[in-house]
Every structure is written in C-alpha cells, then in structure tokens.
Amino acid sequence: MDKKILGTNIVTQVAFVVNDIEKTSQAYADFLGMDKPEIKITKEYDQVKTVYKGKPSTTRAKLAFFHLTPNLAIELIEPDAEKSVWRDVLEENGEGFHHIAFVVENTDEVIARLEKNNMPLIQRANNYAYVDATEELKTIIELLW
Amino acid sequence: MDKKILGTNIVTQVAFVVNDIEKTSQAYADFLGMDKPEIKITKEYDQVKTVYKGKPSTTRAKLAFFHLTPNLAIELIEPDAEKSVWRDVLEENGEGFHHIAFVVENTDEVIARLEKNNMPLIQRANNYAYVDATEELKTIIELLW
Numbered sequence: 001m002d003k004k005i006l007g008t009n010i011v012t013q014v015a016f017v018v019n020d021i022e023k024t025s026q027a028y029a030d031f032l033g034m035d036k037p038e039i040k041i042t043k044e045y046d047q048v049k050t051v052y053k054g055k056p057s058t059t060r061a062k063l064a065f066f067h068l069t070p071n072l073a074i075e076l077i078e079p080d081a082e083k084s085v086w087r088d089v090l091e092e093n094g095e096g097f098h099h100i101a102f103v104v105e106n107t108d109e110v111i112a113r114l115e116k117n118n119m120p121l122i123q124r125a126n127n128y129a130y131v132d133a134t135e136e137l138k139t140i141i142e143l144l145w
Numbered sequence: 146m147d148k149k150i151l152g153t154n155i156v157t158q159v160a161f162v163v164n165d166i167e168k169t170s171q172a173y174a175d176f177l178g179m180d181k182p183e184i185k186i187t188k189e190y191d192q193v194k195t196v197y198k199g200k201p202s203t204t205r206a207k208l209a210f211f212h213l214t215p216n217l218a219i220e221l222i223e224p225d226a227e228k229s230v231w232r233d234v235l236e237e238n239g240e241g242f243h244h245i246a247f248v249v250e251n252t253d254e255v256i257a258r259l260e261k262n263n264m265p266l267i268q269r270a271n272n273y274a275y276v277d278a279t280e281e282l283k284t285i286i287e288l289l290w
Contacts, residue, residue, distance in 0.1 A: 005175060005178070007178070009211070010213060011159065027282055030149075031281070033150070069216060097242035134241070138163055
C-alpha cells in the first residue's frame with residue numbers, strides 16, 4: 001500500500017447506524033452527560049447530488065452529532081428506506097458501528113489512491129465520500145472536506 | 146437513564162478486532178502515514194486477573210495502538226482462541242469494530258450505574274472493564290482507569 005495514502009491521521013467522527021435516532025440520541029445524551037442534540041436531516045438530491053454505487057440516489061438520513069472534543073464527534077445515523085451505504089450496514093449487521101471519518105484535502109486524489117489500494121468508493125455527495133475499506137482496515141471510511 | 150452516568154465524554158479509543166494483527170496494523174500504518182507500532186500482548190492471568198462473564202479467564206490478546214491525538218488512539222485487537230469479549234465479537238460479526246473506550250474515575254460506581262441502566266459488565270481485569278451497551282448505545286463500552 002502507498003505510504004501516507006490519506007494525508008491525515010485525525011479521526012473526526014465515530015458513527016453508528018440506528019433504527020430510532022430519537023431514542024438512541026437520548027440514551028447517548030444521558031450516558032455522556034450532554035444535551036440531546038437537534039436531529040438534522042441530510043439535504044435533498046438537488047443540493048447534495050448523492051451517488052450510491054455509481055448511480056444517482058435520493059437517499060436521505062437523519063443525523064445527530066455529539067461533539068466530544070474540538071476534533072471528535074459521535075454521529076448517529078437513521079437512514080431512510082432507500083438503498084445506501086447506511087441502509088446496507090443496518091440490514092447486514094443491524095444497529096451499530098458504521099464508519100470513522102477523516103477530513104482530507106485534495107479529495108479526488110485521495111479517493112484515487114484509496115481505490116488503487118483496494119478501498120473502493122461506494123457513495124459520495126458534494127460534501128462527503130465513503131470508501132469500503134472493510135478488507136484492508138475492517139471498516140468503512142468517510143472522507144469529509 | 147440517569148444523567149451523567151459515565152462522568153466523562155472523552156472517547157480515548159476506537160477499537161477493532163482482527164484475525165491477523167501484523168497484516169492489519171501494517172495496513173493502518175500505511176493508510177495513516179504512521180509507523181507500524183510494536184505489537185503488545187496482554188499480561189498473564191496472575192497479573193491482570195481477568196474475569197469473563199463472572200468467571201476467571203486466562204484469555205489474552207495481541208494489541209496495537211495508533212496514537213492519533215493526545216486523547217485518541219485506534220486500537221487493533223487479535224484475541225486468542227479462548228472465550229472472551231474480543232473472541233465473541235470476532236466470531237459473531239467477523240473482523241471489525243469492537244468498542245469505544247473512556248477513562249473514568251470511581252470505576253465501581255460507574256459500573257454499578259451502567260448495570261442499573263441496562264449495560265451489564267461482561268469482562269473486567271485489573272485495569273479495564275467492558276460493559277455490553279449494545280442495546281442502549283449500539284456498542285460495547287470499555288472503561289479504563
């Protein structure tokens with residue numbers, strides 16, 4: 001594998017897929033001693049241009065972020081019923097861990113290096129990309145920019 | 146659930162169970178642009194007094210830590226063949242995510258609060274404890290002290 005393939009080593013999110021984001025975000029809030037965050041929803045296709053496995057997708061998800069440190073958040077994701085990188089994990093593994101995220105520069109170059117190293121792009125939009133690193137790193141990786 | 150059940154919100158580890166820690170730690174080193182860390186092995190029973198589901202256990206594991214920030218490490222765990230909280234996840238889910246960890250004070254009080262809130266203790270030794278928070282938080286939680 002290429003050295004310094006990613007260009008950063010700062011994990012910015014640890015994300016979990018859930019069936020009921022209201023319930024699980026309340027459980028995290030109580031556990032962590034934090035306020036329950038506002039639940040957000042990803043934007044519509046016209047704005048984010050989501051592409052799942054090479055095809056345009058209107059999938060959307062509800063999101064909750066617990067900002068633990070300036071660098072790191074726990075993210076909860078409740079996907080809609082459409083096929084997506086979120087729905088796939090929920091259906092295959094059930095509720096639980098989904099990805100770790102990194103903020104990168106020169107995203108297209110990073111994605112090209114990852115794809116060359118057995119970590120194929122599986123979903124992207126105009127502000128994030130997911131690569132399937134389950135073989136090499138045993139996890140999905142999200143790139144943010 | 147009780148408020149401030151944990152007493153901290155700083156995640157210190159994101160941990161994955163793997164079958165071949167040499168191979169996967171090299172993949173992470175290349176991906177992150179870091180040196181491959183020395184592989185450690187957990188100490189023998191006489192020193193750590195591991196208890197798995199209420200019974201003494203001689204289980205051990207190989208460990209690799211990638212220290213990303215002063216607060217946060219990625220941990221890779223290759224368990225031995227004995228029953229353990231590590232082996233259980235590897236056999237049930239395959240290689241992948243295992244837990245997030247927090248450093249806590251007054252460990253016994255924290256464990257008691259977690260158990261009262263549907264997060265039972267499943268393994269502990271003299272320097273860590275795992276609770277099963279898969280129902281409430283969709284993950285195993287490790288407590289360190």
